[in-house]
Amino acid sequence: MAQRIVIDPVTRIEGHAKITVQLDDGGNVIDARFHVTEFRGFEKFCEGRPLGEMPGITARICGICPVSHLLASAKAGDEILAVEIPPAADKLRRLMNLAQIIQSHALSFFHLSSPDLLFGFDAPPAKRNVFGLIASDPDLARRGIRLRQFGQEIIELLGGKKIHPAWAVPGGVRSPLSEEGRKHIVERLPEAKQTALAALNLFKGLLGKFEAETQLFGNFPSLFMALVAPDGSWEHHGGKLRFVDSSGNIIADQIDASRYREFIGEAVEPSSYLKSPYYRPLGYPQGIYRVGPLARLNVCRRIGTPIADQELAEFKSHGTGAVTSSFLYHYARLIEIIAAIETIERMIDDPDLLSHRLRANAGINRLEGVGVSEAPRGTLLHHYEVDETGTIRKANLIVSTGQNNLAMNRTMSQIARHYIRGTGPVPEGMLNRLEAGIRAFDPCLSCSTHAAGQMPLHVQVLAPDGSVAQEITRG
Amino acid sequence: MAAKTLTIDGKQISAFEGATVLQAAEEAGIPIPTLCHLDGVYDIGACRICLVEVEGVAKLLPACTTRVREGMEVRTDTERLRNYRRMILELLFAERNHVCAVCVSNGHCELQTLAYEHGMDHVRYEYRFPKWDLDVTHRLYGMDHNRCILCNRCVRACWHIEGAGTKNVAGRGARAHIISDLNQPWGDSESCTSCGKCVDACPTGALFKKGATAGEMAHNRAKLEFIVTAREKKQWIASE
Numbered sequence A: 001m002a003q004r005i006v007i008d009p010v011t012r013i014e015g016h017a018k019i020t021v022q023l024d025d026g027g028n029v030i031d032a033r034f035h036v037t038e039f040r041g042f043e044k045f046c047e048g049r050p051l052g053e054m055p056g057i058t059a060r061i062c063g064i065c066p067v068s069h070l071l072a073s074a075k076a077g078d079e080i081l082a083v084e085i086p087p088a089a090d091k092l093r094r095l096m097n098l099a100q101i102i103q104s105h106a107l108s109f110f111h112l113s114s115p116d117l118l119f120g121f122d123a124p125p126a127k128r129n130v131f132g133l134i135a136s137d138p139d140l141a142r143r144g145i146r147l148r149q150f151g152q153e154i155i156e157l158l159g160g161k162k163i164h165p166a167w168a169v170p171g172g173v174r175s176p177l178s179e180e181g182r183k184h185i186v187e188r189l190p191e192a193k194q195t196a197l198a199a200l201n202l203f204k205g206l207l208g209k210f211e212a213e214t215q216l217f218g219n220f221p222s223l224f225m226a227l228v229a230p231d232g233s234w235e236h237h238g239g240k241l242r243f244v245d246s247s248g249n250i251i252a253d254q255i256d257a258s259r260y261r262e263f264i265g266e267a268v269e270p271s272s273y274l275k276s277p278y279y280r281p282l283g284y285p286q287g288i289y290r291v292g293p294l295a296r297l298n299v300c301r302r303i304g305t306p307i308a309d310q311e312l313a314e315f316k317s318h319g320t321g322a323v324t325s326s327f328l329y330h331y332a333r334l335i336e337i338i339a340a341i342e343t344i345e346r347m348i349d350d351p352d353l354l355s356h357r358l359r360a361n362a363g364i365n366r367l368e369g370v371g372v373s374e375a376p377r378g379t380l381l382h383h384y385e386v387d388e389t390g391t392i393r394k395a396n397l398i399v400s401t402g403q404n405n406l407a408m409n410r411t412m413s414q415i416a417r418h419y420i421r422g423t424g425p426v427p428e429g430m431l432n433r434l435e436a437g438i439r440a441f442d443p444c445l446s447c448s449t450h451a452a453g454q455m456p457l458h459v460q461v462l463a464p465d466g467s468v469a470q471e472i473t474r475g
Numbered sequence B: 001m002a003a004k005t006l007t008i009d010g011k012q013i014s015a016f017e018g019a020t021v022l023q024a025a026e027e028a029g030i031p032i033p034t035l036c037h038l039d040g041v042y043d044i045g046a047c048r049i050c051l052v053e054v055e056g057v058a059k060l061l062p063a064c065t066t067r068v069r070e071g072m073e074v075r076t077d078t079e080r081l082r083n084y085r086r087m088i089l090e091l092l093f094a095e096r097n098h099v100c101a102v103c104v105s106n107g108h109c110e111l112q113t114l115a116y117e118h119g120m121d122h123v124r125y126e127y128r129f130p131k132w133d134l135d136v137t138h139r140l141y142g143m144d145h146n147r148c149i150l151c152n153r154c155v156r157a158c159w160h161i162e163g164a165g166t167k168n169v170a171g172r173g174a175r176a177h178i179i180s181d182l183n184q185p186w187g188d189s190e191s192c193t194s195c196g197k198c199v200d201a202c203p204t205g206a207l208f209k210k211g212a213t214a215g216e217m218a219h220n221r222a223k224l225e226f227i228v229t230a231r232e233k234k235q236w237i238a239s240e
């Protein structure tokens, strides 16, 4: 009897994501899928608006990573103005992106994932959340919160927080860092670095306990895509795209964002309205690739800062050529926090950060532009087409969570296959693991920031006639 | 010019004959909210946000177009007025598409400021979500009809300060909208001198400098008053 298990996290914003597990007659998992409500509406919404409004509009796509959309949008705008932005503007945008990586990764690790890691996936859900963490290790929790705050503060120092203005704009940025702001960052850096290192060491110490998860949570060959610098170093805002395979071989390199369509296809599956991007030369679905922290560390040769480079070498020893376990996204995230902090340390004395030459003014000089930036969760592309007056005719956004869609599905299948056998009751631990499997990717969903650090799950086991054979609700 | 004495909110005031209640109140330091009023051009009483109560008159009167009378008793801040003002604001918001968060004038918009001041935390009317276009054909400026409240300030600034007569109102009722010349793209207008006075006159983000991004478009109404004072009184003084 074929069955379908539907896991529907009912979050504060309804219908954002759910998991369905398809069983065959023998109760074996054939397939599992992670469904996301995507941003098609936004793409339509942008049509007819002036280019200058795009950073502000797209920054509203996501309350969790407005900065990433802001930056990708501004870069697409630079292309349409056909300008080279002032060096100071580029440095300031980079500073903001690094801050975004720190705050987002800190949230993912400390608030959302560390309870799983510290208490284990079979710990009672009541304990396995950020409040459990605060109760058992208040110091770690406090430091995690402060680390995230550090990233957020930098973002506020640059962009202001009151009305989320579009700080990055086509042609540059609107305001520099202030001297007080700079001082503040300098003062907070050492503590941030210490916290990041402590978290990394904690994770490395726990890794031995999670061999099964490392094997099971989305461990499969796939391609990886991210920006790299011209010399193959870690990038997060400039540079060009690179693809590597699961052995770490470079299969496409230094691809300008404007050529993304030669390399990225977007499949729309009949069962879902979510676009599933794939590596075009390999076709769909063989062209499955992953983006995000894991991908960025897999595609780059070096990071370029001392501690992060040491850690990168150790990290790379977990794979042959490329690290393929999605569970190690956590690991990659922690290394990236250190990379970001070290990079800020290195740049923070640059007088350009206080400069007022920040904006290249120009009219509409191209009718098309693609902007790319590395969001914490992975590569983010904004592609705009405008008319002569600079009015958006078409917008295509390729977001990181979408690009990881195929990989998240495969992760769900892998976990479900391991934990679901036969048509008996679905064990609670399986739900925890499916949830943790999603969380490894840190998908950009409201549910991933659910305050309790746990997604409310609604599981339905459906008989072929659609009647509910089994139902589990949690949350 | 004869002086008239009247009371506004219980305060004894004297004003020149011919002055509006709005002017008299302003002189006396009594604030009355306005939207379509623009210093430097004549008033048309279009928005009704400046409504006041006058003793002995059943209907509410716009302060900007009502002249002072001897012995007049005016009230500017009553429960009834506050309710009406809020209602007017809500209707303005419901009428077109105001998305403050992404608007070029966010933080510098007279409509938004009034909504805050009047505690407008929600709109009780159904939003009409009309479909309006943008006109960004002008080299320097853009017009977004979605944010226009038809206050007519741009039209008056264009006709009576600049003297170009480019801006006009076309259509009636809900289809009324601001046009350039004979309803052609602004960029094709032959009369427009590209002075930007209409942009400075606009209370919302409907008229803006091209390239302005969210929250970046501040309008300079004082500039208009400065020009008018300079022209009419030969006094080149910047107002506050």
Ligand code: SF4
Pocket (backbone or CB within 6 Å): B157, B158, B159, B162, B164, B165, B166, B167, B191, B192, B193, B194, B195, B196, B197, B198, B199
């Ligand atoms: S720019 Fe000047 S001339 Fe042109 S429409 Fe506006 S006020 Fe009139």
Ligand code: SF4
Pocket (backbone or CB within 6 Å): B147, B148, B149, B150, B151, B152, B153, B154, B155, B178, B198, B201, B202, B203, B204, B206, B207
């Ligand atoms: S464009 Fe601005 S100034 Fe002109 S009528 Fe509309 S809101 Fe008033």
Ligand code: FES
Pocket (backbone or CB within 6 Å): B033, B034, B035, B036, B037, B044, B045, B046, B047, B048, B049, B050, B051, B062, B063, B064, B065
């Ligand atoms: S300001 Fe008086 S009616 Fe508009």
